[in-house]
Amino acid sequence: MLKRRAIGWLIICITCYILLLVRLMQIQLFETKTFSKHNINLLEESVHQRTQEVVIDNGRGNFLDRNGNMLTHKKVPVLVLFPFLKKMEWSINKVSSIAGIPGKFLKQAVENAKKPFAYGDPNPLELTASQMERINALKIPGVFAIEKKYERSTVPAEQVIGLTGENPQELKRRYSNKDLSEQTLIGVSGLEESFDEFLLPEGKSKLVYHVDGDGAPLFGINVRYVDPANPFYPVNVRTTIDKDLQQKAEDLVDQYHVSKGGLVLLNIEDNSVLASASRPKINKNNPYNGGITNEMVKQQIMGSVFKTVVAAAAIDYSLDSSSRLFDCSKKINGDPELKYNYGMLNFTDSFARSCNRTFGELAKDLQKMDPHLLEKYAAKLSLTGPVGWQGNVYHTSDFKQIADEEIGRIFLTDDARKDPNYAGMSGIGQHEVRATPLAVANMMAAIARGGKKEMVRVASKIEYKNGTTMVNFPEEEIKGDSISPYTAMKLQKLLREVVLNPNGTGKWFQNLPYDVAGKSGTAETGKYMNGKQFYNKWFAGYFPYKNPKYALVAVNLDVSDNEGGVNSLFADMVRMLYDKDKGQ
Structure with a gap:
């Protein structure tokens, strides 16, 4: 009996010893970096227990503006x-x-x-x-x-740059082959997400000293500077944004109380984003419930701005005769036009005054010729495809700078495409017609360049820590058909007439220091509040007219008919850019 008990206790002790040994092997050999269901890195935690440190740089790559100024952080x-x-x-x-x-x-x-x-x-x-x-x-x-x-309290172009956060599951999904701490920040939106793989840290830069259990120096008072071994990291993404222009643009958007919408400004010469402001702002405490969406790359109902596409097709199919008159005293459906009764207008005046009847009829004429014509010309003007820079970068095929960019559309079904009434509504930018403000700005830039359409860049290159180039993002044309130089020239004159015509929808811009060409738009959204219908209000254009430098789109979304105009915002941006160019 006694012997049996002794054997039993011996088995229990051996079992406990084996379990303890297995546990120790698990901790010290097999799961040192991914211990427990929480994937705790025991090596890091043991170091943390016996060191105190101050982090100088978290090691994640940085975003710079086109002049080399840090955008998201600052060094203090x-x-x-x-x-x-x-x-x-x-x-x-x-x-x-x-x-x-x-x-x-x-x-x-x-x-x-x-x-x-x-x-x-x-x-x-x-x-x-x-x-x-x-x-x-x-x-x-x-x-x-x-x-x-230090991270800036206010980040310019915050929706363009995007946010980072800790997400161990997503980190493991994206980078299962990399040895990264669970606390590693990853991009969750904007450029932070698009360029995330390049921005991952090689390690933190910090000052460290070792302590005992009471926090006293363990090896004297020697403080060590710890820096990642790779001298080329962290990298810098040099964006095309001009930090000063961006700040002034955001100030103007807020000055005119744009609660949803914003503006996008392109440099026509290299087709890059100089400034992009989106509202509402990001709510850092609850970003997915407020402002993380960049409205400038989301498809919006564009209204009469789309008449530019109809005009391009009408020019090519000889429907723009000055002798043909349109009855602009009527709506598209033939009912009397009480609010915008312009009488009989020719093609040019119809465009300047934005007559719906004219472009509804033209769209129907084009639809009879080819139900796909509106879509073909929207594509020629880069409205319906992605316009952000994309291409092959290292082992990443089809890398996209603007990963969250939506594409535009004209029709959703073939039945709608073949229906003359839907064609008429589409001709004035209603029904299912959608485009992003970025694509609209790119359309204006293409027209200003004589029809040449290019990808929009938000970043020009990725630089190593020492300033040498890691990746270049060259100017690239958008593949596919484009409008002819002749058609572009005719559109340029039409867009300028919008401003020069005494009754044009852009007459407010006649006295600006830069000559503006552009097109207005007021789109019905189908949304109502307190009996009032909401509209999207646009002005899209380029300037100076004879020597184009800038393409600009200003848009105010979901506003009532008697408020939320964008003319003053657009005009002040033009004045600001003129003063900047003149060194004032």
């Missing part, structure tokens, strides 16, 4: 202090004198510190280059003047 020269200073004598008065901080404040900050810190965080005191040099010359252990990377 700060004073970093380590908590072990409270246990030693140090030249607090010298540091105080150089930094301009009363000694008692420095002493109090150190006494209260449990880990290294930048003085004044989260709004640190910014040092000058001279102050940094003099503080570091003191060579006081635990006192450093360094440049620390």
